[in-house]
Each structure stands twice: as structure tokens, then as C-alpha cells.
Amino acid sequence: MPIYPILPPFMLRHIVRAGDAEERRRAQYTLARDRVIRSARMELMANIQDVVVMTPPPPKGRRGRGLRRTIYIFKPHSRRKLPGQRVRTEGRPPLGDPAVDEAYDGLGIAYRFLREVFGRHSVDDHDLPLAATVHYSSKYSNAFWNGEQMVFGDGDLKLFSRFTGSLEIIGHELTHGIMQYTAQMNYTLQAGAVHESICDVMGILLKQWSLGQTVEASDWLIGAGLLMPGINGAALRSMKAPGTAYDDPLLGADPQPGHMDDFRRMQHDNGGVHINSGIPNRAFYLTAAALGGNAWERAGKVWYNTLCDKRLRPHYGFKRFARLTLRSAAELFGEQSIEASAVREAWAQVGISSLEGG
Amino acid sequence: MRILFRTEGGFAYFPGLSAERSIDADALTDPKRRALRRLIRQARFFDLPERVGVPKRCPPDCHRYFITVIDDDDRVHTIMTAEPVADSRLASLVAYLQALDLDDDD
Ligand SMILES: [Zn+2]
Numbered sequence: 001m002p003i004y005p006i007l008p009p010f011m012l013r014h015i016v017r018a019g020d021a022e023e024r025r026r027a028q029y030t031l032a033r034d035r036v037i038r039s040a041r042m043e044l045m046a047n048i049q050d051v052v053v054m055t056p057p058p059p060k061g062r063r064g065r066g067l068r069r070t071i072y073i074f075k076p077h078s079r080r081k082l083p084g085q086r087v088r089t090e091g092r093p094p095l096g097d098p099a100v101d102e103a104y105d106g107l108g109i110a111y112r113f114l115r116e117v118f119g120r121h122s123v124d125d126h127d128l129p130l131a132a133t134v135h136y137s138s139k140y141s142n143a144f145w146n147g148e149q150m151v152f153g154d155g156d157l158k159l160f161s162r163f164t165g166s167l168e169i170i171g172h173e174l175t176h177g178i179m180q181y182t183a184q185m186n187y188t189l190q191a192g193a194v195h196e197s198i199c200d201v202m203g204i205l206l207k208q209w210s211l212g213q214t215v216e217a218s219d220w221l222i223g224a225g226l227l228m229p230g231i232n233g234a235a236l237r238s239m240k241a242p243g244t245a246y247d248d249p250l251l252g253a254d255p256q257p258g259h260m261d262d263f264r265r266m267q268h269d270n271g272g273v274h275i276n277s278g279i280p281n282r283a284f285y286l287t288a289a290a291l292g293g294n295a296w297e298r299a300g301k302v303w304y305n306t307l308c309d310k311r312l313r314p315h316y317g318f319k320r321f322a323r324l325t326l327r328s329a330a331e332l333f334g335e336q337s338i339e340a341s342a343v344r345e346a347w348a349q350v351g352i353s354s355l356e357g358g
Numbered sequence: 359m360r361i362l363f364r365t366e367g368g369f370a371y372f373p374g375l376s377a378e379r380s381i382d383a384d385a386l387t388d389p390k391r392r393a394l395r396r397l398i399r400q401a402r403f404f405d406l407p408e409r410v411g412v413p414k415r416c417p418p419d420c421h422r423y424f425i426t427v428i429d430d431d432d433r434v435h436t437i438m439t440a441e442p443v444a445d446s447r448l449a450s451l452v453a454y455l456q457a458l459d460l461d462d463d464d
Contacts, residue, residue, distance in 0.1 A: 029426075033436040076446075080442065137441075141368075142368050145418050179418075223370065237370060248374070251372045251373070251375065252372055255371065269371040270366075272371070275371050
């Protein structure tokens with residue numbers, strides 16, 4: 001019994017009224033299924049309107065305690081609860097399990113990066129202990145931040161390999177944590193794409209800093225090395241050239257735009273948060289490229305400063321975010337600085353201009 | 359029996375992986391069909407509420423799943439769940455459907 005793909009409900013109701021018995025049944029199934037999907041979407045839209053500014057939660061850590069990492073292994077067959085079984089704590093030697101040790105090392109590099117580059121003490125700026133669960137679920141191709149910790153899958157090993165293998169992914173997930181204690185950006189539509197982009201920016205800066213890579217030397221790829229051999233692609237996203245990261249019969253073609261002309265309106269992916277993030281990602285790359293040298297020293301400071309800026313509201317889209325990056329550049333380096341003009345020029349190149357005023 | 363399975367969200371969006379998969383149980387090999395029927399039965403799929411462990415705000419990069427089952431008596435039920443799937447039986451079904459998604463070659 002085939003079922004209709006997602007059709008507008010009025011068409012389905014018409015089929016229920018006017019179709020033959022077989023068509024009616026198909027349409028009824030489809031309506032029943034779509035009701036659940038639509039209610040999920042409506043909930044999403046309700047969240048969009050939910051822009052009351054929440055004060056960030058009070059920091060949970062205690063500053064001065066320094067770096068404290070705990071790595072857990074997920075236990076799928078006993079209790080499916082996070083975090084899982086504790087396998088490596090701060091100061092313990094490597095376990096010999098690549099996922100465990102990559103997560104442990106990655107969190108250490110990320111902690112030092114935040115501390116040395118931005119003077120930030122961990123996720124909450126109060127030395128929140130860093131926790132990660134690896135080997136999540138089985139053949140799980142994803143990584144996420146659950147509000148308290150990072151979670152990494154091993155990948156299905158057909159399309160994706162281990163998610164701990166890319167330092168920029170560790171940095172990306174950690175930044176979702178930072179956002180929770182700072183701007184609390186929404187996670188839908190343009191604000192969600194800003195949110196996603198900030199995580200990619202911090203992720204790539206972490207990778208560049210750890211490798212001592214300049215703007216020119218970096219590949220500007222998010223999830224480099226994550227795709228399995230045989231998959232036609234270099235990474236999951238390209239910040240330098242959005243839309244070019246992969247083109248594969250199984251994955252499809254990288255849909256990221258790098259300019260407002262190609263902005264995608266869609267319902268999937270919380271309104272395209274991982275797609276349209278290509279636009280602010282490229283604005284960051286262009287800023288860093290114009291300034292040259294180490295991206296974390298100037299472009300990165302501007303973006304980090306914006307992410308911590310109390311004026312950044314959860315529902316801000318590209319333009320209002322762009323304005324704040326320009327203000328940050330002006331405040332950090334001066335209104336007539338080359339940094340401020342690099343920021344202005346970069347946003348103009350992705351189709352976002354007239355940033356002064358407002 | 360037919361199963362519709364769709365994943366939303368995740369660390370990245372892949373056009374090739376975002377479409378709803380329609381799985382015709384009768385077209386599967388015997389062991390796979392039996393496994394799938396067993397997992398659906400064990401999850402008590404038709405008794406599940408429409409939302410199983412979905413928080414009001416899904417965490418960033420988190421997967422959400424939509425599963426519809428149309429059984430041989432033409433019963434149809436759709437549920438939505440989200441990672442981490444706390445119900446271990448439902449989690450097994452999700453994991454099986456995810457793995458099945460990749461088996462284009464048999
Ligand atoms: Zn993310």
C-alpha cells in the first residue's frame with residue numbers, strides 16, 4: 001500500500017472526498033502521518049516566536065578549578081541513559097580506544113584554546129567540567145550537545161567515520177554549550193543559521209590554532225576526514241566555498257549557499273540551519289582572508305566578542321548579527337580600522353550590506 | 359506491512375539522506391522481515407503515543423525521527439521520537455531502520 005509523499009492537506013482532503021477507494025485509503029494514511037509531522041512543525045514555529053529573552057543559566061562550574069575532563073562510553077544494552085559508563089577522567093593515561101582518547105585530547109585542546117585565545121574559562125566561563133560520551137548508540141552517524149555534555153557516534157562506517165576524529169566537530173559541539181551560557185540563539189531559521197555558523201567558526205578556529213595554521217594554510221573544512229573512502233567529498237561543509245564540500249550519489253550535493261541570492265527557504269533542518277549557515281560562514285572566511293595571518297587573532301576575536309555581546313538577541317538574523325560583528329570590530333580595533341572595513345566588505349560580498357545604523 | 363522512516367536534524371543536512379524512506383516489508387529477505395516485525399512488536403509500536411520522549415526544544419544537532427507503520431490489517435500509526443531515544447525497544451527499532459536505510463545493495 002503506497003502512501004503519498006508530503007502533499008498539501010487540501011489536496012489530500014480532496015482525494016479523500018473524490019478519489020476511488022484505493023486513493024481514499026492512501027490519502028487517509030497520508031493525512032494521519034502528516035498530522036504528526038505538521039504538529040512537530042507547528043511546535044517549531046511556536047519556538048520561533050518564543051523570543052522572550054531568557055537570562056543565561058548561572059554558571060555551573062567553579063572558576064579556578066581548571067580543566068576537568070570525563071569521558072564516558074555509552075551502554076546501549078543496559079540503561080540507555082547519558083552519560084553512560086565513566087572510562088577516563090582527568091589525568092588518567094590513554095585508554096587505547098581511539099574515540100575515548102580523541103575526545104579526551106580534543107577537549108583538552110579546546111579548553112586551552114578558549115583560555116589562551118579568548119580568556120574564557122571553559123564552556124560556562126567558570127571552569128565547567130567537560131564531559132563527553134563516545135560510542136553512542138550503534139553505528140551512529142552524528143554528534144550533538146544535549147544541554148550538558150557532548151555526544152559522539154562512531155559513524156556507520158559506510159558513509160561516515162568516527163565523529164571524534166575531527167577536532168572542528170568537537171569545537172563545534174562545545175560552542176553549542178557556550179551559546180547556552182551566552183547569546184542563547186534560537187535554533188530555527190536565520191537565527192538558527194547564525195547559531196550554527198558561530199559553532200563552525202569556533203570549530204575551525206580551534207583546528208587552525210591547534211595546528212598553528214594561518215588563514216592561507218587552513219582547508220576551512222568542517223568534518224574533514226569524516227566521510228569514508230569511496231564517498232565523493234572532502235568534508236561536511238566548506239566555509240571558504242559553501243556548496244562544494246561533497247557531491248555524491250548517496251549523500252546528494254552539498255546544498256550550502258555562500259550568498260544571500262541563494263538563501264534557501266525550507267522546512268527541513270529547522271528551517272535550513274545547517275544550510276544557510278554557509279552564508280555567515282563565508283562572511284567569516286572572507287573577513288579572515290582579507291586580514292590574513294592567524295584567523296583567531298583578529299577575525300576570531302571579532303566573532304567571539306559578538307557571541308558574548310549582550311546586545312546579541314536570540315532571534316537575530318544575519319543582518320542584525322552582521323551589524324554586531326561590525327560594532328565589535330569597531331570597538332576592538334577602531335571604527336576606521338582595517339578590521340572594521342574587512343568585516344563590512346566581507347558581509348557585502350555575501351549580499352548583506354548597509355550595516356551602519358540600525 | 360510498510361514502514362515509512364524519516365530523519366530530521368543532525369550535525370549536517372544531506373539532501374540524499376533527508377527524504378522519507380518507504381520500506382516494503384514484503385520485499386525484504388525473510389530474516390530481515392522477521393527481525394523488523396519482531397522489533398515493531400517488541401516496541402509495542404501501535405500502543406505508543408505520537409510523541410515518545412521529544413523535549414519541547416530539541417538540543418542542537420539532535421536527530422528527530424518520524425516513523426509510520428501500516429500493518430497488514432491496514433492499521434496506520436505515526437510516531438515522532440528524538441535522540442537520545444530512552445525507550446530501549448524503540449531505540450532498537452530506530453537503529454535497525456537506520457541500518458536498513460543503507461542496504462541498497464541487497
Ligand atoms: Zn551544530
